[in-house]
Amino acid sequence: MAELQNSAIFAPRVIEEIQAKAESGLYAIRGFGTLRERRWPTFDDLTFLPCSLTRIPLEGYREKCSTKTVLGTRFAQKPIQLDIPVMITGMSWGALSYNAKVALARGAAAAGSSNTTGDGGMLKAERDNSRTLIYEVLPSRYGINIHHMRMADAIELTIGQGAKPGTGGLLLGTKVSDRIAEQRDLPIGVDQRSAARHPDFLGPDDMIIKVEELREATDWQIPIFIKLGASRVYDDVKLAAKAGADVIVVDGMEGGTGASPAIFQEHTGLPTLAAVCEARSALQDIGLYGDVQLIIAGGIRDGVDAAKAMALGADACYIGTASLIALNCNKPMYEDDYRAIGAAPYACHHCHTGRCPVGITTQDPELMKRLEVEDGAERVRNFLQVMTLEIQMLARSCGKSDVHHLEPEDMAALSLEASAICGVPLVGTRKVFGH
Amino acid sequence: MVEIDAAGRTTREVNRAIRQRIAESCKEVVLRNPGARHNLAVAILEDAHIRIAGSAGYYCGGLIDGPSIEVEGSAGWGLAESMLSGTVRVHGSAGSGAAAAVRGGTVVIHGDAAARLGVSMKGGIVIVAGNCGYMAGFMAQKGTLIVCGNAGEAFADSMYATVCYVGGEIANLGTDAVIAPIDAGEAQQLEKILSTHLPATLRSTKPAAADFKKVVAGRKLWNFDKREWRTWQEAL
């Protein structure tokens, strides 16, 4: 007898999803980011071309290869100076537990890097434990406080996120605890849907005035970042540069999230690889490449992804999910608690439930205790340092004495699409396809 | 009292001059020739009175904590946005997003306010003696929003715990906004707020506190419920 066949269109997962919607009357909301197999070109479609006879490598473990990273040289009096080009991205206290926020701050500081507040304002302990703190100004303006802004080393004006461009944040009621509600000026336990638009400007022209306001508020001392969810990146980057950004953050569709509609994570935005290429072209075309620094985020897993992003034009990378994984996200421990929320180690994307088995994305004091701040900070520091070593190893092998000298020329494409997107030759040819 | 002339100076120079005067313990600063310039008197954190002798542009008094700012003309978008405490008074009218995201303090507008008055406000008191445009109180979280005249469309849409009062007509209520009764104690409190913050001549032309309509959130959007599907579908 012929084997029974599943429909490829109405595959078991699709059937499950339809029936879940029919049952709950609600679209799926979850954390983590896109779960799909990536059929689009990614950083994995590129390979480095280290030195052989045409180029001379630097001694892998000995010769200097600078990782110093300076951001905000365009207008700010005090640009940010980091020891490494990998930074911790903005994740809200609310989405993350107190311990997670403090561990990230301490780990980043120990590695000579920065961390960023998030959609809920600044936590004092976060400032106290960070070396360089970036203060996010989001459409919701939760917890907005001029005194905190003045304590920051940079401001990030967020227009969108890669996991959900064009829509606001979500924090389900289970996570709106009394402390979080107080910090955000909300009633306890509401399903908090943040605004998608800023309350006091609408488009790129009045954003110019907003940027000036933030500069006036901080006396033109600290850099202003503008963060974009990768959508029409080429045009958006030009507009952000026109608005006066010192630094532009582009967050690709692989970007992580604490909670968003699943359809946004899976079906909106540009992949990170394409986003960095469009962002670089935009800055080059308006003559600001190098003057306006570029930070790339979205699915960066290791020093290899970061090095490729940098070779394609990024000055630095933000990591979110990878830093949470360093804190033990998805680690096989407390397995019953993963099961209790319908997840399993390596297959958990249940940050939205507030029942994070490893104490990272929860407001439950008992669960939070599972994340020990000192240990967590140590792991974050180690991970940031290893990522940096990986970037340096690749840079040295390509003959660079500074990781920021990596360039597209140091790579070849493993697929036709990647060649066309990145403007580098396809392996086995000397052709850049589509150019 | 000191006077600062904004004519011929950049915004940065004007704001620096204001801050410097206040740092020199000057409690009263008058800004001449403001020219409807944007970002005047932003992020002032001291207790001082700043009088803007004319109109101001966007974000006047934005991000302040403590001062009292008076605009003798009108103000542009984002008046007093994100203020923590203090008072911002506009003798003319205010553009869109007046008192956006304020967390405390008092904003008083003698004329009209355009769209999105008090959007995302998180505390404080906002009073408009005239009318306001559409979507006032959108996603407002806490605090008190008072409109003595008429309110535009989609009033008080998707609110959390802000309480609104309207003296005139409401074009229509936003999603999840509901009219609630005002009891005598509340009317008294409202009257106290109005007579404290509005000049007597202006107060006398406005309705009695007991005749104001009170608008609050119906709380149907606070937590998702499949039985309220229509409300969610229509939520702005």
Ligand SMILES: Cc1cc2nc3c(=O)[nH]c(=O)nc-3n(C[C@H](O)[C@H](O)[C@H](O)COP(=O)(O)O)c2cc1C
């Ligand atoms: C738990 C969590 C919470 C987040 N919260 C915020 C936030 O408050 N504001 C924001 O701009 N982005 C937020 N993001 C998005 C990150 O800043 C960043 O853009 C994204 O995580 C980068 O992708 P990656 O996680 O793949 O590194 C959050 C991400 C995660 C995983």
Ligand code: SF4
């Ligand atoms: S382990 Fe925690 S942080 Fe990681 S995906 Fe699950 S709930 Fe989110």
